[in-house]
Amino acid sequence: MTDGRYDLNDLLTLMAVLRDPQQGCPWDVHQKWDSIVPHTLEEAHEVADAIERRAFDELPGELGDLLFQVVYYAQFGAEEGRFDFHDVVHTLTTKMIERHPHVFPAGRLDSRREGVPAAEVDSARVGQRWEALKADEREARSTRAATTSLLDDIPRALPALSRAHKLSKRAARAGFDWPDHRGALDKIYEELGELEAEIGADDSERMQAELGDLLFAVVNLARHLGVDPEQALRGTGARFESRFRFVEQCAREAGDDIGVCDLATLEGYWQAAKRRE
Structure with missing residues (x-):
């Protein structure tokens, strides 16, 4: 504690005590990797909700709840000898430095770009560089897993709309896309017609499939319009x-x-x- 305020080390100590088999909390002691995941997703949504409501007085608490999830996983990792919170911080910082050569030109945290304000940096080239680096990371993971796909690192646990948006966006980068929003809009009409046909046939499985196709087509239109479908x-x-x-x-x-x-x-x-x- 510094100046009467708890710091990150205090938070890590708190988690270690909560998980202590002798002195900890029974609920926390019994948690496992998978049991915490639903709480992580819920906390992320609560952060988004607070931001959308502009409830900034609630945001420190909601962000703290989300950070607590990271600390939880880091504690699991430490208990199993896999990694700890400091490994998480180091990995994240290293990755962000590597992905921002336009900010850290020497590849070190203490290096800085000189002479060019951020507003004058070519954002398109920055985005291309970012995607190229992520592609390299996917390739490395795919090599280890003996598979390669542009879609490999899109989490299955994402909300369905968000995941559909990421899937279509990733496929579009490979050229699998309409040239403009008109094609996406026409696809919605096409899928709506197919859904109407299945409703007439009263086939519940086909209705579900066609409704899913319609929703995916709407997500594609949202992407073309620059709209986040989840929001x-x-x-x-x-x-x-x-x-x-x-x-x-x-x-x-x-x-x-x-x-x-x-x-x-x-x-x-x-x-x-x-x-x-």
Whole structure:
């Protein structure tokens, strides 16, 4: 503790004590690699939610919860003699220095670019360099695994929309893409028609497959438009929630039970909610 504030070393000590078989917390002691993963995903979403709500007063706590997940995995690694938190920091720092030669020209943290402000650096070349380095890393991993694919390092645990976005983006880098958004839009119409056909056939498995194809086509359009589909859908969910709460409020003020209101009445409330925005 420095100046009455806990530091990173205190956090690492806290984790070690929590995991101590004799003095620790029973819940923490019983956790394993896989059991923590759902908490990690949840904490990442809570960080995103706080940022989107501009709840910056909540953000230190949410970021701390996310950092705690990293510390957890590092503790597992240390207990099994695989790696520790300092290895995580070293690996990350080394990788970021290597990926930013335009910032650290000598390949060391203490080296700096001189004479060219960040705004004047060619961002396109920076992006190309970044992707080339990541491709080299994928190649190295693929060599060890005896497989090679542009899609190798896209995590399967990502939310489905985010993973679809990454899959299509990675394939597009290999030229597997439409020249503009029009092709992506036409694909949506095509997939919608195929879904309608399967709905008519009442084939549940085919309906699910075609609905998935339609969603993937929408993700492709989002990519062409420069829109993050995960953020777009979260925004729509937030707007729906706000509007529906207003509909409920209108029904209560009218002395109605929302469960028995007719659709025309509910639609009127809904349109009022949209005008209110």
